[in-house]
Amino acid sequence: MELNDYGRIFRRRWRLIAVSTLIGLLLAALVTGLSGRTYEAEANLFIRADSDSSSSFENSQFVLQRVKSYPELVYSPQVLTPVLQELDSALTLTELRDRVGASNPAETVFVDVTATAPTPEEAATLANLVAENLRDVIRQLEGGDTARNAAVEAFVTVPAVAPASATSPNTALNLAMGLLAGLSLGLIAALLLGSGYRRIRGDGDLPRSVDVEVLGSVAGGVTTRGGLSQETALQYRELMTALLTRRGGQLPKLLMVTAVGRPNETSNAFSHQFASFIGDSGARTCLLDATTPGTPSGDPGSGGSAREIGFTDVLVGDATLNDVVSVSDAGVHQLPIGTSTERISHSRAARQGASILKEIDDAFDVTLVRTSYDSHPLTTWTVAPVAEATLVLVSHGTASADVEDALRELRAIGVEPLGMVVVGGPRRSGGRTRGRAHLVVRTPGRA
Numbered sequence: 001m002e003l004n005d006y007g008r009i010f011r012r013r014w015r016l017i018a019v020s021t022l023i024g025l026l027l028a029a030l031v032t033g034l035s036g037r038t039y040e041a042e043a044n045l046f047i048r049a050d051s052d053s054s055s056s057f058e059n060s061q062f063v064l065q066r067v068k069s070y071p072e073l074v075y076s077p078q079v080l081t082p083v084l085q086e087l088d089s090a091l092t093l094t095e096l097r098d099r100v101g102a103s104n105p106a107e108t109v110f111v112d113v114t115a116t117a118p119t120p121e122e123a124a125t126l127a128n129l130v131a132e133n134l135r136d137v138i139r140q141l142e143g144g145d146t147a148r149n150a151a152v153e154a155f156v157t158v159p160a161v162a163p164a165s166a167t168s169p170n171t172a173l174n175l176a177m178g179l180l181a182g183l184s185l186g187l188i189a190a191l192l193l194g195s196g197y198r199r200i201r202g203d204g205d206l207p208r209s210v211d212v213e214v215l216g217s218v219a220g221g222v223t224t225r226g227g228l229s230q231e232t233a234l235q236y237r238e239l240m241t242a243l244l245t246r247r248g249g250q251l252p253k254l255l256m257v258t259a260v261g262r263p264n265e266t267s268n269a270f271s272h273q274f275a276s277f278i279g280d281s282g283a284r285t286c287l288l289d290a291t292t293p294g295t296p297s298g299d300p301g302s303g304g305s306a307r308e309i310g311f312t313d314v315l316v317g318d319a320t321l322n323d324v325v326s327v328s329d330a331g332v333h334q335l336p337i338g339t340s341t342e343r344i345s346h347s348r349a350a351r352q353g354a355s356i357l358k359e360i361d362d363a364f365d366v367t368l369v370r371t372s373y374d375s376h377p378l379t380t381w382t383v384a385p386v387a388e389a390t391l392v393l394v395s396h397g398t399a400s401a402d403v404e405d406a407l408r409e410l411r412a413i414g415v416e417p418l419g420m421v422v423v424g425g426p427r428r429s430g431g432r433t434r435g436r437a438h439l440v441v442r443t444p445g446r447a
Contacts, residue, residue, distance in 0.1 A: 006191070013190035020189065024182020025175060032174045037166040038116050041123035043131035044158035045070075045111040047138070050151055063109050066152060070111050070138060071102035079133045086129055100130050111154075120162035127160035199397045200261075200422060210404060212392070215242040215419035218273075219427045220266030228273065231427060236277040239421060243391075246418055251283060252388035254361050256415075257370045258380050259291075260406040261398030264424035270393055271370040276330040283365040286325065286333040290371045290378035310336030312344050312377060314356055321359060333364065341376055349377035354386050361386070373409065381413055389418040396425035 010017065047067045049059040073079060075097050084096060091099075101114045113134060115127035135154040142152030216239035220232060228236070244251065257274075259267050275287040288311060313319040318340060325333050360367050369387070371380045384390070390410065394403055403420075410417060 009190055010187070013186075013193060016190055016193070017183065017186035020186030021179060021182040024178040024180075024185070026178075027182075028174045028178020031178075032169045032171050035169040036118065038118065038168045039120045039123040039163045039165075040114055040116045040167040041120070041127040041160035041163055042115075042158075043113045043127045043156060043160040045113065045131055045135060045138075046155045046157045047109045047111065048153050048155070050153060060109075063152065064107070066142065067104050067109050067111065070134070070154075071104050073137055073141075074100055074102035074113060074130060074134055076137070078137050079130060082133050083126070083129045087126070099126065102130075102134070110157075113160075115160070116167070120164070124160040124162045128156070131156050131160070200394050200400055200403055210400070210407060212407060212417050213246075213419045215239055215246070215391070215421055217396075217422040217425055218266055218270060219425050220269065220423070228277075232273075233277070236274060239274070240277065240281065242419065243389075247389065251278065251366050252418075253365070254357065254367045254369065254383075254387050254389075256380070256383050256387035256390045257368060257393060258372055258390065258406075258410075259370075259393040259395070260403055261395030264395050266424040267393050267395050270421070270423055271368060272328075272330075272332065275332045275366075275368045276328075278366050278368070279330070279332050284333070285366045285368065286335055286360055286364040288335040288337070288360070288367065288369045288378075290337050290369065290375040290383075292337060308336060308339055310338030311353075311356065312338030312340040314338070315349065315352055315377075316340045316343055321356075321363070335360065337378070344377040346377055346379060346382070349379075350382045353378060353382050357383065357386050380410070380415075384410075384413050384415045387415075390415050392417045392420045394420050394422050396422055 047063050047070065049063045049066075077093065080093055080096050080100070084091065084093065089096075099116050103112050103114075104110065105112065111134070113127055113131040115123050115130055117123035117126055135156055138152060138154040216235060218232065218235045218239065257271055261267075271287055271289055275285050279285040290311075309319050310324045314321055314324060315338075319338075321335075324338065325335050328334055357367070357369070369378070369383050371378050371383050373380050392403075392406065392410070407417065
């Protein structure tokens with residue numbers, strides 16, 4: 001993916017990223033609030049050597065060498081056992097070692113003693129006791145002799161005081177880490193969802209491999225009287241405008257419509273509604289929906305009515321087009337798939353169906369045929385050679401991989417779709433007034 005692909009994914013998944021970041025902050029705040037507070041106090045010791053047999057320079061060098069080993073004495077039993085006795089604490093020697101520490105700043109004769117405790121006062125008391133006992137132990141160990149070594153003296157120069165604030169938990173650091181962790185997880189989740197399973201909701205969702213334009217989107221919606229809602233009529237008008245623009249202002253004589261993705265209410269109604277809209281524009285329109293199976297002859301409940309016979313009955317010679325074409329309440333001529341589908345094979349439909357489609361094409365300004373790869377007997381393979389243009393209906397939320405596969409199959413049989421239509425998405429407004437948007441279009445053979 002390129003940089004703009006990442007930007008598009010992050011913009012689309014901004015809610016996921018924001019929620020993940022907020023959860024990270026809340027968890028960090030919760031952990032910080034539940035964590036026990038710890039206070040740290042520090043006492044400072046000054047180390048000095050005093051020998052009449054050595055110069056001041058020699059004494060200072062001696063102390064600089066010796067002071068480096070003194071911080072380790074803070075963990076010794078000689079230092080900590082008296083502290084436990086003075087505190088009269090239930091802590092063990094090991095637990096007390098975990099609460100104290102000491103260090104020697106580089107090139108100095110200071111020893112910094114630190115102690116941690118649940119309260120400021122306890123931390124200060126513990127640091128002072130440890131520093132005083134460390135002082136006494138150093139004095140005992142470094143008594144020296146006047147012949148070879150200088151005597152070492154330790155002084156508590158800066159006693160520990162109760163700290164004003166806790167050293168842990170670090171609220172600012174914890175919140176920053178929580179924010180960073182939540183943001184990182186949100187970005188990773190957005191990338192996994194966006195790149196691995198992208199769903200089509202508009203033109204901006206198409207991967208670069210799909211070079212077919214989205215001509216429009218139809219959310220669907222009808223009034224209580226069954227007519228198109230104002231918003232839906234406007235969407236069909238926008239689709240019609242895009243179709244005419246791509247066709248140089250002229251509608252195709254035979255328009256094939258095929259669908260991708262899980263069918264929804266809007267995709268099922270699209271063919272009839274769009275055929276009605278084209279008819280409202282002044283073009284004599286016929287609709288043939290090959291995806292709706294016909295009722296077999298003699299089936300209970302069929303009644304053998306003339307409205308059930310259709311294309312397949314013409315194909316086998318049991319009827320003529322005049323017998324099977326009917327006009328709906330919306331003024332659209334309709335041609336059912338017929339009752340003889342079981343008597344016709346795909347190969348026969350491919351051989352003889354084109355001539356009937358040509359006859360229908362000659363009788364109407366626009367013939368809209370809806371097919372699929374598994375519709376019987378008219379499949380996409382059968383209609384494609386005689387269709388002037390093809391529209392691909394993409395159900396809102398369809399995986400981009402499914403769209404890529406469908407386009408690949410169409411191109412394999414020599415069909416380059418005119419465009420795609422996203423159907424069944426959320427409505428953009430709440431308008432439900434009856435809408436009739438008329439366009440006057442040019443059709444072949446009409447003035």
